Amino acid sequence: MTNFGEQNLVDGNKDYAAAFTQGDLALPPSQKYAILTCMDARIDPAAAFGIPLGAAHVIRNAGASTRDAFRSLIISQQLLGTTEVLVVKHTGCGMLTFDDETAKSLVAKTRGKEAAAEVEHIDFLTFPDLEKAVLEDVEWLKEKAVEKDVLVSGWIYEVETGKARKIVG
Amino acid sequence: MTNFGEQNLVDGNKDYAAAFTQGDLALPPSQKYAILTCMDARIDPAAAFGIPLGAAHVIRNAGASTRDAFRSLIISQQLLGTTEVLVVKHTGCGMLTFDDETAKSLVAKTRGKEAAAEVEHIDFLTFPDLEKAVLEDVEWLKEKAVEKDVLVSGWIYEVETGKARKIVG
Numbered sequence: 001m002t003n004f005g006e007q008n009l010v011d012g013n014k015d016y017a018a019a020f021t022q023g024d025l026a027l028p029p030s031q032k033y034a035i036l037t038c039m040d041a042r043i044d045p046a047a048a049f050g051i052p053l054g055a056a057h058v059i060r061n062a063g064a065s066t067r068d069a070f071r072s073l074i075i076s077q078q079l080l081g082t083t084e085v086l087v088v089k090h091t092g093c094g095m096l097t098f099d100d101e102t103a104k105s106l107v108a109k110t111r112g113k114e115a116a117a118e119v120e121h122i123d124f125l126t127f128p129d130l131e132k133a134v135l136e137d138v139e140w141l142k143e144k145a146v147e148k149d150v151l152v153s154g155w156i157y158e159v160e161t162g163k164a165r166k167i168v169g
Numbered sequence: 170m171t172n173f174g175e176q177n178l179v180d181g182n183k184d185y186a187a188a189f190t191q192g193d194l195a196l197p198p199s200q201k202y203a204i205l206t207c208m209d210a211r212i213d214p215a216a217a218f219g220i221p222l223g224a225a226h227v228i229r230n231a232g233a234s235t236r237d238a239f240r241s242l243i244i245s246q247q248l249l250g251t252t253e254v255l256v257v258k259h260t261g262c263g264m265l266t267f268d269d270e271t272a273k274s275l276v277a278k279t280r281g282k283e284a285a286a287e288v289e290h291i292d293f294l295t296f297p298d299l300e301k302a303v304l305e306d307v308e309w310l311k312e313k314a315v316e317k318d319v320l321v322s323g324w325i326y327e328v329e330t331g332k333a334r335k336i337v338g
Contacts, residue, residue, distance in 0.1 A: 003202070003253050003320060004200035004201065004202055004224065004225075004253070005200070005202030005203075005204065005225060005253045005254075005255045005322075006253070006255065006322060006335075008200070008218065008219040008220060008221070008224070008225075009204075009218045009219055009255060009324070009333060011219055012216075012217070012218055012219015012220070013217060013218060013219060013331075013332065013333045015219075016216055016217045016218075016219070016331055017330060017331040017332040017333075019331075020330065020331025020332075022211070022331075023328065023329040023330055023331065024329075025210070025211045025328070027209075027211075027261060027263055027266075028210075029210040030210070031173035031174070031177070032173065033172070033173055033174035034174075034208070035174065035178075039203070039226040039227055039228045039241055039245065040196075040226070041194070041197075041198040041199070041222070041223050041224055041225055041226055041227075042191070042194045042196075042222060042223050043227075044215045044222055046213045046215065046216070047181075047185055047215070048181070048182060048185045049177065049178045049181055049182060049185075050177040050178055050180055050181015050182060050184075050185070051177060051181070052177070053210070053211060053213055054210050054211050055173065055177070055210055056173075056174060056177075056210055057208040057209070057210055058208055058210075058212075058229055059208045059229050059230060059231075060227055060228055060229040060230075061228060061229075061230065061238070061240070061241045062228075062240060062241040062244040062245070068240060068241070069230070070291070071230070071231060071237060071291055071292075071293060071294065072208055072230045072231040072237075074272070074276070074288060074291065074293075075231040075263065075264075075272070075293065076208065076231070078272065078275055078276050078279070078280070079263060079267060079272060079275070080263055084172050084173070084174045084175070085174075086174045086175065086178060092196060094196055094244065094248060094249055095244075097196075098248060103243070103244070103247065103248060106247055106248070107243070107247050107315060110247070111247070111314060111315050111317065112314065114314035115313075115314040115315035115317070117314075118313055118314055118315050119243060119315060122239070122240055122243070123240075124240060124243075124244065125240065144284075144287055145280060145281065145283035145284040145286075145287055146276060146280050146284035146287050146288060148280065148284070151172060153174075153175060155178070159192065159194070160192040160193075161186060161189065161192055162182075162185055162186040162188075162189025162191075162192065163182065163186040163189075164178060164182045164186075166175075
């Protein structure tokens with residue numbers, strides 16, 4: 001089995017480091033914002049969302065869940081001074097294709113009892129409706145007292161066209 | 170206040186979508202791997218780690234925590250077929266600079282009681298030693314039964330030089 005990940009990193013990083021000139025960027029994001037998007041392989045946030053290096057935190061998880069990202073968002077805002085969050089979900093998301101029961105049965109069947117116990121209490125945070133999920137996730141975040149002074153918006157990125165459109169905020 | 174996030178996304182996405190030609194990529198990562206790295210603004214995973222569009226899941230949170238990413242990692246592996254995970258932490262990480270007590274006091278002081286209650290039970294998953302944190306996070310993941318057939322490695326990316334080096338795996 002080829003380990004593409006390690007191979008790509010070693011080869012790609014050699015070229016990247018050789019041409020690297022931005023070693024003096026500061027820790028806090030220079031443009032004071034964060035983007036929360038999905039881990040989906042078809043999304044390249046820096047390119048698709050126009051993020052300059054050093055400008056913004058980029059948080060990614062399965063489905064771009066605000067609940068799952070809450071720890072990171074608090075750190076981004078309270079410790080590192082960001083004041084704007086863009087929540088970007090996308091068409092064709094894997095989280096539209098299964099539910100907790102499917103995931104848990106699959107793990108039990110293919111990995112056995114011990115693995116099943118490890119995932120038993122996990123909420124996989126799947127959703128059946130994309131646009132509704134954007135609205136709900138943004139709403140969930142905006143209701144938090146700790147988010148009072150943060151500007152939150154919700155977006156959908158189309159993996160078929162490369163276009164992003166605003167849903168709310 | 171300028172909302173750089175929205176402005177960058179709208180402007181940058183216009184150009185990206187106009188030149189976009191990869192609308193037919195499949196949902197499962199074509200090279201069957203996932204990269205877990207930090208949300209830090211100075212990291213551009215696609216460029217620095219040589220990830221082709223559609224090839225790999227990219228999960229990002231504060232500190233590249235495997236515990237925090239567990240839900241996403243299970244989905245990546247059990248539902249979408251990835252078999253390799255690279256955990257990439259980095260020099261100059263914000264998670265080296267504070268602890269739970271600092272974060273919680275700060276929230277209480279600047280956002281008030283209601284906000285303090287919201288973060289009271291959060292483990293911010295900070296760490297005092299970078300290399301040790303890579304080793305511990307990789308170990309934590311490898312001990313899970315659900316990870317039995319997954320190849321896990323640990324790396325450190327240097328934000329000062331653009332270089333990544335392997336620590337374990």
